[in-house]
Amino acid sequence: MSMDFYSGRQEILNVLKGVRAGDLPHLIHWMKTTSDFDEFTSSNDDVILRSIAEDLRQRLPFEAMLSSEQFAIQKLNQQTKPTIHIDAFLYDDDCIDSLCEEGKMSRNFCLTCGSSHTAPLEFISHSFSLVELKFLYQHVLPDLTGKVLVDVGSRLGAVLFGGYFYSSAPHIYGVEINPDFCKLQDIIISKYQLSERIKVLNADICTQAVLLQNADVVVMNNVFEYFLDRSEQARVWKFISENVRKKGSLLVTVPALENSLSDLQVDMQLSQWVEALPLHYDVFPEEDKEALEQIHLYRIL
Ligand SMILES: C[S@@+](CC[C@H](N)C(=O)[O-])C[C@H]1O[C@@H](n2cnc3c(N)ncnc32)[C@H](O)[C@@H]1O
Structure with a gap:
């Protein structure tokens, strides 16, 4: 079983107490200056x-x-x-x-x-995995310093927490229609003190025109297919395409937009709204490729 902070600290102190007095300054000097701990801190x-x-x-x-x-x-x-x-x-x-x-x-x-x-x-899965989150923030999206990111349908908050730890986005919004999932996300945000950069709104995305209009990045991980009937999906996609309009902003979707929209009756010209940007899916081991290939990136025209 892994130790908590207090037991870990006690173990370290016990080790130090057991070191020969003449070697102790040498060991402490090594602990203060070594890069041997980098592997622990970089994966923090x-x-x-x-x-x-x-x-x-x-x-x-x-x-x-x-x-x-x-x-x-x-x-x-x-x-x-x-x-x-x-x-x-x-x-x-x-x-x-x-x-x-x-x-x-x-x-x-x-x-x-x-x-x-x-x-x-x-x-x-209704959430992104850690590998997908790393791919999203370290390979798909550019540097997000100063940017506003909106996760449509934030559920457990995976995209929000990933954005906090793997990107420098200062404004990370989740919009989730289900109040129970909002409560859960809020518990984590307060427990891990993430509220300076993450906000969760309990709302239907169709009430959030201004937020979408101001977003630099909008993430949509299979938001509607398993949650809304087809006529509602068509209505919400129309709203998204009318409000995610900021020129040069980015839209990340799972699956590709064509797949989400193909069965729906939505009156929109994809080629006038977005341009698909190519992604390199082979940055992680082969076994992750299938999941990563579902992720698509678009630039708003
Ligand atoms: C597949 S989950 C996405 C989870 C999260 N974004 C991730 O990638 O880990 C989709 C979520 O969208 C929510 N949702 C569906 N329709 C919505 C709407 N119109 N407005 C806001 N949230 C919605 C659902 O309740 C569900 O929790």
């Missing part, structure tokens, strides 16, 4: 994000969906292939592997009775 942001995920895991049921989102739960149950929601911010692949090994979950279902074995289950 990852450690805090993992700790936030751990905190959220303890406040949510395993499936990380709430009774206040019946429509989304129904949508999941209506998928043609058996599909379960595993939140990728809360559970990374290693976490899922250990749960499978412990028999607490299965990657498969039974073709005849639906309970276990033989065919793979479809997994979807």
Whole structure:
């Protein structure tokens, strides 16, 4: 089990007490000047994000969906292939592997009775994973100093917390329609003291015209497909395309805009609104490529 701050400090003091008196000044000098600790401090942001995920895991049921989102739960149950929601911010692949090994979950279902074995289950995640967040902030987006970022449908806050630790954006807004998820994000923001740069609004994005008009970056990770019926999706996309208009601002979407809009009746000319910008998806190991390839970047014309 890993130690908390106080036990860690005590262990270090115990080590120092055990060092020969003549060697102690030498050791302390090394501790004050060495770069051997860099590997611990440079990944500090990852450690805090993992700790936030751990905190959220303890406040949510395993499936990380709430009774206040019946429509989304129904949508999941209506998928043609058996599909379960595993939140990728809360559970990374290693976490899922250990749960499978412990028999607490299965990657498969039974073709005849639906309970276990033989065919793979479809997994979807309603949040970005840590790898996707790193890709987003370290490879997709430019330096965000002085910029306003808006995450449409911020849910657990993964994009907001990622923006805090992996970017220098001073104004990070999340807009989330579900009040329960807003409360959860607010608990984390206050516990980890993130409120100077992160604000969460409990609202339908269609009430936030001014915020969208002023944003330099708008993030939309599969916001509507699993949460709204098709006519509502069409209405919201029209609103987005009318208000995300600041010339040169950036729009990040999962999946590609063409995919989100293809089945909907939305009256808009994509080529007059945005220009797709190419991304390099091979900056992380091969196993992450499939997820990263869903991420698309556009510049507003
Ligand atoms: C797939 S999650 C995105 C989570 C988060 N942005 C991330 O990438 O980790 C989509 C969220 O959008 C919210 N949502 C759906 N329609 C919305 C709307 N019209 N206005 C605000 N939030 C909305 C849902 O409640 C859901 O929590």
